[in-house]
């Protein structure tokens with residue numbers, strides 16, 4: 117605590133301290149006028165400002181603002197420089213509106229495609245989500261405005277979101293659901309962080325000492341204040357003691373009184389309240405000057421940036437040649453989304469924007485001639501026969517049919533999960549019919565999450581815009597007609613069907629608990645482990661040009677526990693137009709070491725987006741440390757990489773690996789190994805500490821069972837045989853004792 121803040125806290129009464137720890141209203145903290153402490157104003161959200169109109173107390177009465185691509189789309193840019201720029205633009209808009217804290221980024225992991233809020237979230241992969249989040253936070257805070265990563269933690273569904281108990285094992289929590297927050301905190305250094313509504317293994321996130329204090333502050337070094345999601349407080353006193361500083365939006369004084377009472381009765385240490393008040397005050401004062409120095413944000417600049425980001429975020433999923441379109445072609449635009457595109461989701465992130473332009477309007481403004489037939493409505497699943505037939509006829513008589521499809525708004529919103537993964541039938545049916553009469557059929561998708569695409573193999577091209585913000589139409593126009601080159605990559609797997617998804621059997625749970633039985637096998641970790649066919653894999657995205665990878669090399673063949681290795685590779689644009697490649701680095705553990713809970717086949721550990729002119733080549737490099745090879749080991753309660761061989765896979769997507777480079781890892785660190793009569797021999801043979809002694813034991817038994825069974829079967833049986841069957845456990849100098857010594861017991 118710095119001394120000014122400390123002095124201020126000392127000057128506050130107990131009631132004032134408690135009062136500072138909850139909101140005055142929906143969006144503001146309380147001022148303490150006698151000490152010159154101002155209120156702090158906050159607002160959503162992750163992809164645009166939802167600031168309450170000054171003087172208005174109506175719900176959802178927010179000022180007009182720029183709507184940038186939602187998290188699903190921004191993540192598809194695979195480009196932290198863009199999330200940083202988006203954060204900075206939001207920071208400037210916030211300043212202009214007198215807002216000191218932006219409630220974003222939203223970085224929960226996409227466990228199931230059905231989660232109603234996936235459109236706000238970044239990815240199924242914690243590494244990607246963390247890097248994008250850290251950059252976003254730096255962007256916002258570079259403008260002097262606090263960012264607030266949310267919702268901490270294991271908040272992966274909307275069904276019963278206020279009370280659901282997310283049940284997951286230690287490894288899964290640490291390996292999948294926490295790392296994006298850890299990176300956001302360590303690299304982004306956010307001034308605040310929002311806890312989620314749900315419980316985590318039985319304890320409300322708003323009362324979770326292990327999460328809010330031990331991990332967040334003690335281990336990751338978080339120096340800001342924590343805030344409850346709006347209404348997430350269960351027991352205010354327990355929450356404060358566990359590390360929850362600010363309650364929002366406040367309880368009308370009820371919980372403030374409880375805090376005061378708890379301090380008076382000795383149930384709550386006043387020092388804990390002092391700390392919470394100090395942490396909040398620190399940021400209130402740091403951001404207070406904003407009100408005195410409002411910034412200009414310039415809506416026009418904001419819109420141009422929104423268009424640029426939307427272009428960078430769109431993913432070309434398939435292209436047999438129908439794209440890009442050519443000026444001489446007769447083009448039919450079909451689907452109401454061409455006129456009224458869907459570009460953001462419902463709920464607290466909803467931005468009041470007037471700036472959105474549809475692709476049809478963008479084409480007209482650009483002087484392009486296209487025929488338009490709505491074919492189906494954008495807001496419901498309803499087939500209108502004459503309209504349907506008009507659309508089919510228009511497609512048939514054109515050179516190319518572009519169908520603008522997507523999910524109606526009520527399909528994906530905060531507060532509700534989807535029940536299925538399908539587009540409305542009226543859309544699927546029309547796409548299938550059009551594809552049957554027109555070989556150059558292009559589908560443009562406006563969805564916040566994957567949908568089943570039963571017609572995927574029948575159409576020529578698919579361009580996914582996700583929920584692209586107000587720049588959606590202009591971006592789609594530029595990409596379809598080749599004025600821009602698609603450069604997005606999928607931040608999540610698109611499965612063939614809902615039934616294939618990792619938590620299909622458990623999602624969203626029984627209403628009380630959500631069991632994360634799939635463990636660490638989330639997203640591509642699941643599909644890869646099961647070698648399943650998917651519609652489009654994680655990291656996938658096409659371009660109008662091609663890229664060649666060559667000369668991948670490591671600066672050393674071996675990495676050690678505290679060392680670093682640098683991997684270089686050269687990338688060349690081998691096509692005829694400028695384009696961007698996202699070079700992805702996946703690490704695969706080929707050590708063969710036993711992995712409790714299973715080993716994921718590969719994990720993303722690096723990515724870089726490079727923009728190249730035709731024929732241009734560049735070199736990029738990745739730096740790796742032991743952590744990049746590691747998984748979370750519950751026996752160590754920490755990260756661990758076994759010694760041995762790893763594969764560094766460089767690729768265009770998780771399933772399009774272009775070059776693999778081996779790396780040897782050396783370490784003397786091992787997880788604890790318990791040797792007793794029940795330990796199977798195989799475990800000891802596989803562990804370098806005990807392998808030699810165990811081999812002696814095995815050699816002593818060679819020949820046992822000769823002729824009874826094939827040698828492989830015999831080996832397997834011995835592998836599974838507990839020591840008690842193989843040695844005299846009571847002999848003090850026997851092999852058992854030697855093995856114990858080897859294991860370091």
Ligand code: BGC
Nearest residue numbers: 160161219266267345346464
């Ligand atoms: C949402 C948060 C949001 C808050 C304030 C909550 O319902 O979960 O993401 O920041 O409302 O609008």
